[in-house]
Each structure stands twice: as structure tokens, then as C-alpha cells.
Amino acid sequence: MSRPVFRKSVFRSSPLVLAGTLPLLLAFGYAKPTSAARYAEPAGGKFTYSGGVGAILLEKCASCHRPGEVSPFSLLTYEDARKRAKQIALVTKSRFMPPWKADSHGEFVDERRLSDAQIAAIQEWADAGAPQGDPKAAPPVPKFPAGWKLGTPDSVVGLSEPYPVAAEGRDVYRCFVIPTNGTEDRFVKALEVHPGNRTIVHHVIAYLDTSGTARKLDAKDPGPGYQTSGGGPGFVPTGFLGGWAPGNDARFLPPGIGTLLPKGSDIVLEVHYHKSGKPETDQTKVGIYYAKEPINKRVRMLPIINPFFKIPAGAEDHVVNAGMPIFSDITVLGVTPHMHLLGKSMKVTATLPDNTQKQIVNVPDWDFNWQISYVFKEPMKLPAGTKLSLVAHYDNSPKNPHNPNTSPRDVTWGEQTTDEMCIAFLGYTRDDENLLKTASK
Numbered sequence: 481m482s483r484p485v486f487r488k489s490v491f492r493s494s495p496l497v498l499a500g501t502l503p504l505l506l507a508f509g510y511a512k513p514t515s516a517a518r519y520a521e522p523a524g525g526k527f528t529y530s531g532g533v534g535a536i537l538l539e540k541c542a543s544c545h546r547p548g549e550v551s552p553f554s555l556l557t558y559e560d561a562r563k564r565a566k567q568i569a570l571v572t573k574s575r576f577m578p579p580w581k582a583d584s585h586g587e588f589v590d591e592r593r594l595s596d597a598q599i600a601a602i603q604e605w606a607d608a609g610a611p612q613g614d615p616k617a618a619p620p621v622p623k624f625p626a627g628w629k630l631g632t633p634d635s636v637v638g639l640s641e642p643y644p645v646a647a648e649g650r651d652v653y654r655c656f657v658i659p660t661n662g663t664e665d666r667f668v669k670a671l672e673v674h675p676g677n678r679t680i681v682h683h684v685i686a687y688l689d690t691s692g693t694a695r696k697l698d699a700k701d702p703g704p705g706y707q708t709s710g711g712g713p714g715f716v717p718t719g720f721l722g723g724w725a726p727g728n729d730a731r732f733l734p735p736g737i738g739t740l741l742p743k744g745s746d747i748v749l750e751v752h753y754h755k756s757g758k759p760e761t762d763q764t765k766v767g768i769y770y771a772k773e774p775i776n777k778r779v780r781m782l783p784i785i786n787p788f789f790k791i792p793a794g795a796e797d798h799v800v801n802a803g804m805p806i807f808s809d810i811t812v813l814g815v816t817p818h819m820h821l822l823g824k825s826m827k828v829t830a831t832l833p834d835n836t837q838k839q840i841v842n843v844p845d846w847d848f849n850w851q852i853s854y855v856f857k858e859p860m861k862l863p864a865g866t867k868l869s870l871v872a873h874y875d876n877s878p879k880n881p882h883n884p885n886t887s888p889r890d891v892t893w894g895e896q897t898t899d900e901m902c903i904a905f906l907g908y909t910r911d912d913e914n915l916l917k918t919a920s921k
Contacts, residue, residue: 527605528613529558535619536598537561537568540578542622543729550678550726556621562610569606572599579726579850583842588814589855590729630672630730633767637747638676642761643704645680645753651897652753655687655713656705657694660745667738667771667778671722672730676763682752683725683851684764687717689746709895713748720781721747722766728853734813737909738775741768776916777909779813784828784870785903791822793888796877800902802870809863809911814855815841816905820897821848821882824873828904833865840868841904848882848897853907861911872902 527533537545537555545555554560561568571577578592585593594602605611612618625631637658645652675681687694693715697706708714721739724730733739751764786802817826823846830838841854876888884898885891891900 526608526611527601528611529561529605530613530615530617530619532601533605534558534561536594536602538619538622540592540594540598543624544578544726546624558612558615558618562612565606565610569603572602575599575845579847579852581843581845581847581850581852582854583844584854587857589731589857628672628674628767630670630732630767630769633672634770635768636765637768638674638749638765639704639763641704642676642763643751645677645760645762646755647758647760648755651682651755653708654705654751654753655694655697655708656749656751657689657698658747658749660741660747662741662743662745664743666741666743667775668721668741668768669738669771670730670732670769671739672767672769673722673724674765674767675724676765677760679756680753680760681762681764682754683723684752684766685723685750686721686766687713687748687750688719688721688742689713689715689748690718690742690744691715692746694746694748708750712895713750717748718742718745721768725851726849728851731855732769733779734859735773736776737779737813738771738777739779774916777913778915779907779909782810782906782908783903784868784906786870787893787902789893789900789902791874791876791891791900793890794877796875796879797824798874798876800872800874802872802902802904804868806862806866806868807864809861810908811911812840812856812860812862813907813909814853815907816851816853817841817843817846818851818901818903818905819846819848819872819874820900821884822874822876822880822891822900823848824875826870826872826904828868828870830860830862831867831869833863838862840906868906870902870904874900 541555543549545551545553545560547554553564555564555568568577572594575594578594580592582588582593584591637660639656643654643656671686673684673686675684694706694713697714701707706714719740719742721741722730747766749764749766751762753762784802784804786800789800791798791800815828817828819826825842825844825846827842828840830840832838838860840860876883876891878886878888891898893899893901
């Protein structure tokens with residue numbers, strides 16, 4: 481078992497660690513709701529698409545299962561669902577779908593977790609031959625926004641020309657430098673990423689650079705952007721603006737909270753490409769939404785991290801711990817757990833000064849393909865003196881179907897997918913910060 485790592489202070493996170501390990505920095509805020517029919521028990525006692533099941537699918541599945549989104553097929557109509565009724569019953573019963581990995585019960589925004597009753601309803605419907613019920617009683621399709629989900633951005637930036645990606649070979653991590661030419665500091669409320677080619681774009685991270693280093697790296701590399709190993713942009717960034725991965729939606733930060741965009745910043749978009757088997761091109765763009773209201777608090781990122789571990793070859797349940805104390809009162813907006821292919825589970829807990837324990841997140845069935853940011857409906861207050869603890873389990877045995885090594889080897893911390901990580905990012909604000917009061921002085 482690895483020894484817990486206790487960092488010195490909640491406000492002294494190493495920029496080198498953050499630059500090399502941050503998988504996603506997503507906005508921990510509020511999503512714009514869509515209108516969807518709610519699940520209800522059928523009046524006649526038997527489930528049909530119109531009587532219960534359709535409402536479940538539209539509420540929990542349609543945000544991804546619709547044209548133009550990450551899922552390979554749509555589930556907006558009865559015919560869409562009928563053709564795949566047995567498959568839907570199978571993947572929901574196993575909780576493989578919807579992709580909600582946390583063991584949660586209503587504390588997070590946009591929780592896609594199905595209840596036992598909902599899973600049973602889908603199973604009963606599929607076993608009965610997927611009956612439609614009364615077509616006139618079918619639930620209405622949610623009104624999803626066209627184009628930019630959060631509305632028209634204040635600024636749209638991205639790749640100035642299509643970037644070619646070869647048919648085969650190793651994954652590509654490419655950084656594209658985008659000057660903002662800002663003459664004053666600004667706060668950002670949301671960043672919405674539009675992958676240009678969802679077939680090959682695995683994830684996107686928007687770093688910030690005020691040093692000009694990214695421009696120099698770009699100048700040395702022929703073609704659009706410059707190559708990296710996937711462990712960050714190749715320098716210590718000034719900050720992070722946001723990101724995208726399947727399963728994570730763009731959100732506005734809560735009122736009065738923003739992400740700082742310093743004047744003169746370059747946005748450095750790191751795009752992770754995986755090959756599709758044929759030549760492809762991509763021209764990813766991002767929409768930036770600036771704060772219109774006064775900003776009183778800046779959102780920050782706190783990593784609970786342990787980079788000092790070795791997972792022995794063949795170990796089926798290796799445990800890695802991490803922890804840190806909090807020396808100032810903070811408010812946690814959300815959490816993003818992160819491991820690689822050997823990860824089995826992760827649990828993050830806060831122990832308050834009076835020894836009361838609060839669960840921040842528990843992911844009992846980790847899936848590298850769904851690295852979800854969990855956003856609290858009610859932000860969690862953590863007083864000074866709180867101790868944060870993380871417990872992660874790893875399977876480095878041949879029984880793990882996701883093990884990248886046919887013959888398992890010892891695995892340590894590293895930037896490649898075949899290496900491992902043990903980290904959870906907490907998005908938080910400092911309770912003692914008052915930017916409006918500071919600005920008035």
C-alpha cells in the first residue's frame with residue numbers, strides 16, 4: 481500500500497504538477513436546462529414507450545444520443561428506441577449506460593444515474609417486445625439548443641486552418657496557439673468547445689500563456705501548432721480556461737464567480753487525436769463567454785494527488801492513498817477524478833475539524849472513457865482544519881480487460897495512457913476572497 485501524500489497547503493499547488501497532469505479543467509457551474517418529460521408510472525400498470533419508458537430515455541439518454549453528438553445512434557423517437565430495445569435493456573441493467581460512474585443520489589447537477597425502478601421499467605418494456613402504447617401520449621422531444629448550447633459566444637476562436645491526422649499510428653497531442661490580444665484582465669463565465677471532428681478528437685484542454693513560450697514552440701514546429709507528449713503544453717501555463725471530453729457539458733459558473741483571463745494571454749489549445757483508420761482533418765473551435773456581472777470570486781483548482789506509487793505486475797487490488805489538509809475556509813463547486821486504464825475505483829472524503837465526514841465523490845466502477853466532472857447542486861462548504869483523503873484501487877492483473885499490457889508490468893506515475901495517475905481535482909473558491917472589496921481600495 482502506498483503512503484498517503486499530504487501537501488503543505490491548499491493554496492500552494494505546484495504549477496509543474498498541474499501543467500503535467502491536468503486531464504480536464506471544466507467549468508463547475510450551472511447548465512441551461514432543457515424541457516423533457518419526467519418519468520412516471522404507467523396508468524395501466526404495464527410500461528410502454530408512451531407510458532413511462534420514452535420519458536426515461538429522453539431525460540437520461542437523449543442529450544448524447546441525438547444527431548451531431550458523441551453517441552453513434554439517436555434515441556429521440558419510438559422507432560429509434562424500438563430497434564435497440566434489447567441492447568438498451570442490457571446496458572442499463574449493467575449500469576454501463578447512461579455513463580454516470582459516481583455512486584450518487586441527487587446531489588450533483590444533471591445526474592444521469594438511473595434508479596432501480598427506471599431500470600426495471602426498461603427491462604419490462606424490452607421483455608414485452610418494446611410496445612409503443614398510445615402514439616398521441618408519447619413524451620415531447622426535449623428542445624435542445626442548435627449550434628452553441630450556451631447561446632451565441634462573445635468570442636469564437638480556434639484552429640485557423642484544418643489540421644490533418646494520419647490514418648494509423650500513435651495518438652497525437654497537438655497544441656495550437658491562439659492570441660487573444662486582450663488589453664485588460666477579463667473574467668470568463670464559460671468555455672464551450674466544438675470539436676471539429678468528433679471521430680478523432682478525444683479531448684481538448686485550453687491552457688493560458690502570458691510568457692510567449694507557446695509561440696516560440698509553435699515557431700520551431702512545422703505545420704499548424706506544435707507536438708507534445710500529452711503531459712501538458714510543454715511549459716508551465718499561466719492558467720487554465722476550460723476543456724472538453726465526452727460526457728462533460730459546457731456550463732456557466734455561478735453568479736459572481738469567474739475564471740481569470742489575464743491581459744495579453746495566448747490560448748493554447750491542446751487537442752488529443754486518436755486515429756480512425758483513414759485520413760482525417762479537424763478544425764476545432766471554442767466559444768468564450770465573458771462575465772457581464774461583477775466578479776467577486778475566482779474559481780481555482782485544487783489537486784488531491786499522489787504521484788509516488790508503484791502498482792506491482794499482477795496485483796488485482798492495489799490501493800493508493802492521497803490526502804491533504806485545508807488551512808482556509810473554502811467552497812467546493814465540483815470534483816473531477818482521474819486515473820488511467822488500471823483504475824478500478826476512487827473515493828474522496830472530507831473529514832471536518834469535529835471529525836464529521838462528508839463524501840465528496842465515490843466512483844466504484846472507474847471507466848477511463850468517461851472522465852466526468854461532478855458538479856454539486858449545492859456547493860460544499862469546507863472549513864479550515866478539514867482533511868481531504870483519497871483512496872484509489874487499481875487492477876494490474878491479466879483479468880483486467882483494459883490492461884494495456886498483455887503481460888502485466890510494474891506501473892508507476894506517468895503521462896502516457898499506459899502509465900497511471902492518482903488524482904482528483906476540486907474546483908473551489910476561497911471564502912476569504914473579496915475581489916470587489918479589493919478593487920474598491
